[in-house]
Amino acid sequence: MLPLLTSSQIREADAYTIANEPILSIDLMERASKAFVGWFINHFPDKKQTIAVYCGTGNNGGDGLAIARILCEHGYCNIDVKIIRFSDKASDDFNTNLQRLKKTSIAVSELKPKSKPSEEKANIIIDAMLGSGLNKPLAGDYKALVEYLNILQKTTVAVDVPTGFYTEGEITKDATILRADLAITFQQAKLNFLLPESAPHITCWEAVKIGLSEDFISSVNTPYFFVEEKDARRLIKPRHKFSNKGTYGHALIIAGKDETMGAALLSSSACAHAGAGLTTACIPQSGLVALNSSMPEVMAIIRNEKEVPDIGWDKFNTIGIGPGLGKGPDALKILQAIFNNYKKPVVIDADALNILAENKALLNTIPAGSILTPHMKEFDRLFGNHINWWQRLQTAKEKAAEYSINIILKNDYTITATPEGKLYFNSTSNAAMANGGMGDVLTGIITSLLAQKYTPQDACILGVYIHGKAGDELALPNRMHVVLPGKIIAQLPLTMAKLKA
Secondary structure: OEEOOOHHHHHHHHHHHHHHOOOOHHHHHHHHHHHHHHHHHHHOOOOOOOEEEEEOOOHHHHHHHHHHHHHHHOOOOOEEEEEEOOOOOOOHHHHHHHHHHOOOOOEEEEEOOOOOOOOOOOOEEEEEOOOOOOOOOOOHHHHHHHHHHHHHOOEEEEEOOOOOOOOOOOOOOOOOOOOEEEEEEEOOOOHHHHOHHHOOOEEEEEEEOOOOOHHHHHHOOOOEEEOOHHHHHHHOOOOOOOOOHHHHOEEEEEOOOOOOHHHHHHHHHHHHHOOOOEEEEEEEHHHHHHHHHHOOOOEEEEEOOOOOOOOOHHHOOEEEEOOOOOOOHHHHHHHHHHHHHOOOOEEEOHHHHHHHHHOHHHHHHOOOOOEEOOOHHHHHHHHOOOOOHHHHHHHHHHHHHHHOOEEEEOOOOOEEEOOOOOEEEOOOOOHHHOOOOHHHHHHHHHHHHHHOOOOHHHHHHHHHHHHHHHHHHHHHHHOOOOOOHHHHHHHHHHHHHHHHO
């Protein structure tokens, strides 16, 4: 897993790399600037475009000065640099790069406090004013300048982070932040890039490696991690010769009502397609024909609204409960029966989460290692209202530890919180998957992996990854606007086989 560092930890990685590679700080800045330019050139190949580089006087501004010079060396001739002199202070590396820039033909101007910026005619703005060290909201001259630049609606590319953007911590709705069409960030994603509060400010981002010490980054004590393909390849298990259906476990899916059988069909089908040796669906009588017609591979236990069915808990390796279940007294009784009679980890989703939210005492009876899979509203119903996603991260970490459970908090970068206090951000999925039933599919996948004897943590991390990866394999190459859950289910065996290849 890639450790995700805070801005202060990134600065420590800079310092460690400088001391131990060893490399001069100005040369590390040059390396970072070249990495930025390499991606910029791929994204904006037209060298005739006019570019304005706005530079503060710290190291982010020093990056901007170096970027302007290197772009000029690559044939981008229509560049001008605007130095924001709102302070008398300047970093040593900024001053060094300013002297280097003065040896080129690039026009340089300065913007002083209280002065009005000149009309901006450039097609592209490169934002190198303030970097990742910002710890207070923009005010005064910087606030006014950013508000002016946002009004222009120019194509804007941020160096590392947009000016005014906090790399971690709470971002308020009224924060003044320079909107970036693209943020080319150094070494790794910043934590707040992975949360929805970034959406109004960053259209997309790209992390470019700048050669910081990987050994140091791996050694840093952080609760935050980014899941990559190599991690999924390491986690997924092969299917060996001489194995049989018993090898891969028996999963029980408790889901569906008369009017919501689709959820039961999706979750049980996903469970089977993700590799469970046996899948049984506990459904109402009215859904039996639909189940037998659509998924004859899935067995059935019939339940009614008057009593808990005789399930025989011990024969199942794991249980998934909730999709389309409803919140009636029968559903509550089944959930209570699971917690009273079944001590292995279970997967709790949808209506089962809402039952927990209405009966919070049940949280203390959930089997250790179980997995909750809430979306934002379900999460807040369970654990209280939150103003922003940073607060939800901290609550998820706290509650996972408190109840010895895993919490999958659904998002573009779905987050898994573990009992050990770790938070894992997923790297797959896309907007084409934003439609009803996707959560039911995810529940089936994770239940299947638990049945196959994956640890709860690995089932969460791998299940979320392959769910999103299947969607990526369908939507991205084919430029599909929408991918339906049934298509994801059919893709799962192929996605998993590719990861194991």
